[in-house]
Amino acid sequence: MRSGAFLPVDTYPAIMGKSTMDAKTKPRQFRTQESLQAERRSRNLVKPFLESRGFVAVDDNRRPVGEAESQTVSATSPSGTRISARVRLCWRYQRGKPETISAAQLRARLTDDDWDLTLSEIRDRAMESGVTHFLLLQPRGDGFDFAALLPVADVPRIWRAQCETSESLIATGKLGRIRKNHAKNGGSPTLYLKDTRTPDAHAVPDVLWSWPGVSDLCSLQEVGGESPFGPIDDTLDDLQAPSPAAAGSDSPERRTAERSYVKRDDRVRRQVLDRADGVCENPTCSIRAPFPSFLDVHHIFGVETSDRAWNCVAICPNCHRAAHYAPDRSAINEELLRVASRADHEAT
Structure with a gap:
């Protein structure tokens, strides 16, 4: 029988080797x-x-x-x-x-x-x-x-x-x-x-x-729709090491660049930000800001590995940079993983 197939009730007598079946012995209908x-x-x-x-x-x-x-x-x-x-x-x-x-x-x-x-x-x-x-x-x-x-x-x-x-x-x-x-x-x-x-x-x-x-x-973004958070810029591509060049110019030239990025699910971002409720989830920080878009969503193992809530925490920009560049970043991310795992477990 094909998956999803549900036999009509009147086929049961033939299957069970009976020509008739009274109401008391007739099997219940599964659907x-x-x-x-x-x-x-x-x-x-x-x-x-x-x-x-x-x-x-x-x-x-x-x-x-x-x-x-x-x-x-x-x-x-x-x-x-x-x-x-x-x-x-x-x-x-x-x-x-x-x-x-x-x-x-x-x-x-x-x-x-x-x-x-x-x-x-x-x-x-x-x-x-x-x-x-x-x-x-x-x-x-x-x-x-x-x-x-x-x-x-x-x-x-x-x-x-x-x-x-x-x-x-x-x-x-x-x-x-x-x-x-x-x-x-x-x-x-x-x-x-x-x-x-x-x-x-x-x-x-x-x-x-x-x-x-x-x-x-x-x-996939709905045709004609857009993210309620606007452009998302809180993964690794906004955390590159600063350029050593110190020179600058007035009226700098505008250039067009082709950008490559990893697509993320905006539902994950909303879930993590809602969970944080405006407070940095790094236990050693826990600062709050009274305006939206203050927190970044940090992918502990990197967005290319997993875009799931268990791999994400909402942290302030300072802690986000520390999680990528601080000398003790491994220890920081181990603690952040415990925070994310605990929150994911409590959510279920």
Whole structure:
């Protein structure tokens, strides 16, 4: 059975070898009408979401699978690449608190109890039908919390890497009481977009987000939109060592330069600044300024390594420079990492 397929209730008697089934023995229906309607609403949002992120000529193709739908969208990306993406809606987990997990099931059951064979089949069947990417979406209200576009050809390797990462975290006790491998969700191969159940659990979804060729579509600036903070200038490119040249001039010449920078997710910046509430998060400083944009968002391991809240602190310009250039910058960043990790853990 294909992933996401839910059998109509009237097919159960044949499956169970019975010609009839009375109301008392009839299995419960796994999908409610409310669930199916919510799924359709989310699928209706896919095309406008892609268009808002600069995709053009978006074609939304659907076909019925039981009571649900299978969805493939084709479009031209902002970079001019033509893609065909199979859409998979994620599920979230929560227990009396904000959700801690976002994950996408790739298939309901294994083929011959073989994980590698199953993943290869998922990849090969998708590619044979012309699908180039999987689009994993986590719906929320009228939008999406996460939107990961990943090459179909890399899906087995991404799954295997998440599986191995989960095994390592379990073996070293970094997942606490969790003993079930993330990627092996019962008998269902699964990819994770988020896990904040323990301070180290993020390492599993980080595999996907850092994989070459995977695009975080939610981080793309909306067409016609702009950051509420204005231009962001608080990463390493504004912390270069000062030039030794002391000479100057009146009415200096204006020149045009081509600038290269690492794209960041403005949601991370907002989250870190909101957490700091205007106070420098360096424990040895903790000064406050009564005006916005006073604090810089410092990426402890560098923005090219990870643009995640666990890797960021909001600190004043003086502490930001110290974190990059002070003789004891290693010790400073070790302490800042403890601050960020503790705050990230408390947030979950």
